[in-house]
Amino acid sequence: MIKDFVYFKPTTKEEALALLSQHKDECKIIAGGQSLLILMRQGLVTPRYLIDIKGLRDLNYIRLDPKEGLKIGATTTHRAIEKSLVIREKFSILAEMERKLASIQTRNWGTIGGNLCHGEPAGDPAPVLIALKANLTLANSTRERRMAVEDFSLDYFETALTQDELLLEIQVPFPTGRTATVFDKFTMIKNDMAIVSVAASVTLSDDGAVCKDVRVVLGGAASTPRRAARAEEILVGKKLDDALLEEVSQKVSEQAEPVSDIHASEEYRRELVKILTKRMVRKAWDQAKLLAG
Numbered sequence: 268m269i270k271d272f273v274y275f276k277p278t279t280k281e282e283a284l285a286l287l288s289q290h291k292d293e294c295k296i297i298a299g300g301q302s303l304l305i306l307m308r309q310g311l312v313t314p315r316y317l318i319d320i321k322g323l324r325d326l327n328y329i330r331l332d333p334k335e336g337l338k339i340g341a342t343t344t345h346r347a348i349e350k351s352l353v354i355r356e357k358f359s360i361l362a363e364m365e366r367k368l369a370s371i372q373t374r375n376w377g378t379i380g381g382n383l384c385h386g387e388p389a390g391d392p393a394p395v396l397i398a399l400k401a402n403l404t405l406a407n408s409t410r411e412r413r414m415a416v417e418d419f420s421l422d423y424f425e426t427a428l429t430q431d432e433l434l435l436e437i438q439v440p441f442p443t444g445r446t447a448t449v450f451d452k453f454t455m456i457k458n459d460m461a462i463v464s465v466a467a468s469v470t471l472s473d474d475g476a477v478c479k480d481v482r483v484v485l486g487g488a489a490s491t492p493r494r495a496a497r498a499e500e501i502l503v504g505k506k507l508d509d510a511l512l513e514e515v516s517q518k519v520s521e522q523a524e525p526v527s528d529i530h531a532s533e534e535y536r537r538e539l540v541k542i543l544t545k546r547m548v549r550k551a552w553d554q555a556k557l558l559a560g
Contacts, residue, residue: 269307276319280406283320284433288408290316291430297321298342298381301373321378326435329353337439341380349374358439360448360466364395367458380434383416386424389461389487393420395450396437397484397492398466404436411435417484420491445479446470447554449547452486453539455530462531463487463539465519467547469502471555478502483515483548488523488540495519498544507552516544 277283287294294316297303306312320326326340329351337358339348348354349365368374368391382392383403396416403419405412405428416437419427428434442448452464464486470479481502483495498518505511525536 268310269304270310270313272314273316274319275316276322278323280320280323280325280433280435281408283318283323284406284408284431286316286318287433288431290318294318296384296433298384299344299377300381301377302381302385302387320433326380331357335438336441339379339437339439341434341436342378343380345369345374345377345379345382346371348379357441358399360395360399360450361439364391364450367391367452369458369460379437383419383437384426384428384434386420386422386426386491387460388420388423388489388491389464390492391450391452391461391464391486393492394464394466394484394486395448396439397494398448398450398468398482399439399442400468400482401437401439403434404438405432406435407431407433413438417492417494423490442468443470443480445473445475445555445558447551447558449551449554451543451547453543461487463523463525463536463543465540465543465547467544467551469548469551469555471552471558475556477504477506478552481548483519483544485519485523485540488525488536490524493522493524495522495544497522502548507549512545512548515548516541519544 275286295314297319298321323342326342328340330338331353345365349362355362401416448468450466452461466484468482472479481499485493498515501515520537520541523540525533527533
């Protein structure tokens with residue numbers, strides 16, 4: 268049973284920030300509600316005030332800045348990202364990820380900002396955005412600040428947002444040349460929440476021979492989406508072969524901190540991480556090599 272609450276529906280982000288500043292200790296932001304309403308129904312979250320930002324037009328956009336790259340407003344729906352021609356042309360991995368995110372009904376209503384702020388460690392967008400070196404703009408009624416997506420999640424369902432802050436925007440920089448980013452997840456049911464997921468981004472040298480830069484990001488394998496930094500270090504400056512790929516995937520599995528639950532055991536998740544890492548690093552490397560010519 269959901270307890271009574273006072274409902275606000277601001278029409279501008281300034282109005283939303285003012286309400287948040289006034290009621291920050293007793294309120295929740297709703298930007299779609301597919302996660303929040305479940306928690307409220309279970310009695311795990313009981314806000315006195317609910318601020319609905321789903322209809323804020325000034326946070327619902329997809330823009331391409333020639334200098335700064337892609338900008339996505341926090342209330343942009345998953346479906347809008349999936350169908351955006353700009354994203355499909357310039358940042359196709361985001362559209363590919365969104366096609367596998369939940370049902371089409373969820374994608375039609377759920378927002379990218381709501382997904383990130385929920386802090387679910389097995390969510391799909393965060394690993395891909397981390398691999399793409401994306402940043403976030405957060406704001407309260409007096410200031411804005413910017414941070415990397417990889418620093419945003421702190422623990423299970425806990426983020427770096429303070430009680431009086433909103434997520435306003437996601438910024439994705441243009442990738443450097445000879446860079447490819449890929450993503451996949453293992454699920455029991457198509458488009459379900461990931462048991463584990465892996466995003467990989469590989470940048471090759473000018474001649475396409477060795478790895479110049481790399482990101483390997485895990486979802487569902489720790490309390491937050493997590494880069495496998497020690498495994499990334501192994502790849503930099505190297506040519507890819509089967510032995511190196513085996514070493515990298517083993518190191519990624521060791522860096523993971525999965526838990527056992529009703530969906531999979533810790534051991535099973537570690538094995539899935541190894542398999543997906545091999546596939547994603549190889550796939551990203553091959554795609555980057557094609558870009559290198």
